Amino acid sequence: MTATRGTSAPDVRQTDPGPAGAGPGPANGTAVPAVRIEAVSKVHGRGAGAVLALDAISLDVAPGEFVCVVGASGCGKSTLLSLVAGLDAPTARTLTVPGRPALMFQESALYPWLTVAGNVELPLRLAGVGRAERRERARELLASVHLAEFAQRRPHQLSGGMRQRVALARTLALDSPVLLMDEPFGALDAMTRDLLHDELETLWRQRRPAVVFVTHNVREAARLGDRIVLLSSRPGRVVWQTTVDAPRPRRMDSPETAAVAAEVTDRLRAEVRRHGH
Numbered sequence: 001m002t003a004t005r006g007t008s009a010p011d012v013r014q015t016d017p018g019p020a021g022a023g024p025g026p027a028n029g030t031a032v033p034a035v036r037i038e039a040v041s042k043v044h045g046r047g048a049g050a051v052l053a054l055d056a057i058s059l060d061v062a063p064g065e066f067v068c069v070v071g072a073s074g075c076g077k078s079t080l081l082s083l084v085a086g087l088d089a090p091t092a093r094t095l096t097v098p099g100r101p102a103l104m105f106q107e108s109a110l111y112p113w114l115t116v117a118g119n120v121e122l123p124l125r126l127a128g129v130g131r132a133e134r135r136e137r138a139r140e141l142l143a144s145v146h147l148a149e150f151a152q153r154r155p156h157q158l159s160g161g162m163r164q165r166v167a168l169a170r171t172l173a174l175d176s177p178v179l180l181m182d183e184p185f186g187a188l189d190a191m192t193r194d195l196l197h198d199e200l201e202t203l204w205r206q207r208r209p210a211v212v213f214v215t216h217n218v219r220e221a222a223r224l225g226d227r228i229v230l231l232s233s234r235p236g237r238v239v240w241q242t243t244v245d246a247p248r249p250r251r252m253d254s255p256e257t258a259a260v261a262a263e264v265t266d267r268l269r270a271e272v273r274r275h276g277h
């Protein structure tokens, strides 16, 4: 299916995402990309108030690859995810994404009137999955994030970390080939975030979606990413990237993670200094 959005007729195409189970380790660079962002620009607003958020940004994400995106505040990270998610239209050029990506944000955005299981079932219900299968899938997903016994609770009865686990289960419900995560653990304490890193990594290794993970936390990027991509200050472009070869699972406080994080921090500082903000 090809959909076209935006004022200057950008292409938003769907592709065959390729094999989802491409095996552990960094994804195969020769595969058809799961996400192809080709010279994509985005202007917010019009006239004198127009803001060029992204300037001809190009980025491919391979099937099964875990890419972390870092950059100074306001460089266009969330704009990029909204374009890939199809929530917003690029101003120019081509964006190719498979099927419908799944999204997860810093706020769990659970429906308070639904139970935990009801929240996880919702995307399945909207996709027309029958009740028995929905229940079974929600049960498995909640077990995989260690919340089986909380299925009938309401979101307000859970801690922040538990709510993000529910959001993670919901994000995985449709087995989307692409997960888009916008600082999903940014509001959690360090211990809870560590546990969620482990759970996310385990689920990612089992299911192998391509992941685009936006974070301000360079250690988190070094902990999780196959690749770390640094965006320039506004307008956002890819100015530097590195692959992370350290074996998994990694630890936030390991010397390997610290060394990668230090290098990314140096690059980020240089970029912020270059722009004077």
Ligand SMILES: Nc1ncnc2c1ncn2[C@@H]1O[C@H](COP(=O)(O)OP(=O)(O)OP(=O)(O)O)[C@@H](O)[C@H]1O
Binding pocket: 044, 045, 051, 052, 053, 071, 072, 073, 074, 075, 076, 077, 078, 079, 080, 234
């Ligand atoms: N709807 C909008 N209208 C006008 N300007 C916008 C709009 N959305 C974002 N912007 C501007 O576009 C730029 C990029 O915003 P975006 O939220 O994508 O950056 P970000 O890198 O995710 O920021 P942060 O790291 O602070 O979350 C910012 O300067 C922002 O003010």
